[in-house]
Amino acid sequence: MKATVLGCGRWGTFHAWYANRIGHDVVLWGRTGSRHLAELQEERKNEYLTLDRAVRLTDDLEAAVAYADTIIISISSQQLRPFGKQLAALGSLHGKQFVLCMKGLEIGTGKRLTEVLEEEIGAEARIAVWVGPGHVQDFTRGVPNCMVIASREQALAKELVARFKSPLIRFYYGADLLGTEIGAAAKNVIGLAAGMLDGYGYGSLKGALMARGTHELSRLIEAMGGDRMTVYGLSHLGDYEATLFSQHSNNRRFGEDLIRGVPFTKLAEGVYTVEALMALSQQYGVELPICATVYAIVHEHKSPKDQLMQLFLRATRAE
Template sequence: MKVTVLGCGRWGTFHAWYADHIGHDVLLWGRKGSKHLQELKETHKNEYLELPERVALTDDIEAALAFADTIVISISSQQLRSFVGELAALGLAGKRFVLCMKGLEIGTGKRLTTVFREAAGENIPVAVWVGPGHVQDFTRGIPNCMVIAAADMQLTKELVEAFSSPLIRFYYGEDLLGTEIGAAAKNVVGLAAGMLDGFGYGSLKGALMARGTRELSRLIEKMGGDKMTVYGLSHLGDYEATLFSPHSNNRRFGEDLITGKPFAKLAEGVYTVEALMDLAREYRVELPICETVYEIVHNHQDPKDQLTQLFMRSTKSELA
């Protein structure tokens, strides 16, 4: 199978590495002038991995689309609508797309598959690939489990078959809405976990995980998804990689915010929490952890005061 990967950042280069690793022919695309692409052209490696020479590199988007029928997209979630609009102008008939990214669109709160369909057209097949794992672990041969989900179960099964290997065991995602909301929201919980680390309150992460899954299960149910999906690989299953790992950008952002260190890498939870608060208002669901993170990150409220208020909320039944 031929696979094109659009996006040459941390996860884009990993998906190119992985597709090659399991025997597919791979073309990796990056924008003209991208420092990431230039580095790969010069050395065929970055700070995370080394790509085999047989993985082709290009900045020609038309050539990238023409190369394969299976197209992986791995870019910042907030750029998806405009980027897919560019792709659609080139023609997408006969292609199937896999979104290897997590987030919600700011301003609309829309899921990424919804954004994709609005920009590309309703008839273009699209799936999401999410779940736990870090590039640094996968490239060392440490296996993990992930999930692929689409509105069309046949597409889900075809992609799982195409990408499964001893390194990644895939499960079928049967609730696309819950999978996408859970995958996006775990980054917000990761920000909160990093803040706890910054204060030396890591022992509270157990409570954070229990209450984080609970509040997001309520949101998913109100939106029409399965409230149990949040306890699967897209959310709870990804907590170790997001709330505890030193490789987690979201956890590191939260910790550095508390300790006063600058953090220059992308932490998707910063954008996702804004969209989640819009959804909370739309669906009239209380999201206390998300609201606390929003107040700290976007309204610049005192982190210690906000976290203290969160853990001092009024007494209630745990599962009510």
């Protein structure tokens, strides 16, 4: 079987590594001039893993898309719309399956990533998302985990689960695409808050953060028409260990470094996602106290300590 991976950052490279490991013939694409692609072409490795020589590297997008019917996309979520326009311009997408391996929401619209890609490449497109817990650093050491693949087309989700399952990753198929996408995106925002607590040495508050975080997001998912119980699955609550506690979590590290005044240069998707969540909060009339607190700290530059204390010392109410 063949697979194309578009995006050669941390997770894109992992998906190429993984697909090759379980027996797929893989092409990995990166943008022309990408330092990530140049590093892989020169040394076949990055700071996370080493790629087998069988994985073909290219900066030719048209050739990469033509190579396989299963197209895995792993890029910055905010770049998906312009990238979708590039894909649509190729004019050769019939019969392709697109698997989005990013977690985010579009700033300005609050749209889910499947909605964004569908708008750009056509409503008939077969699109799924692949999300859930795990870190590249653990997977490449052979540490197994569970993940979820969801699509509005259940047959596609089941087909992809069968194609990519292995002893390293046990897959479940998601029945609620909306809840899976919102939950996966929002857990990064909760991760920012967890890092801020770590920065102050308030890690014991993470239990409360987890309990209240799942609750507020369940209300939003329900208001948007999804299943509120989805937030308690692998895409959100199931990913909390990897996002709220792990040293590998970019979102947690961003929050901690912000409190400590240390510059953080890697991608932390929660920084962008919280903007979209606040727009959805207003649109659907759902209060999101944790997300609002993170937004006030990160984007309005309000006092982190004051905001966090106000959050956890809110007026007494029933749980």
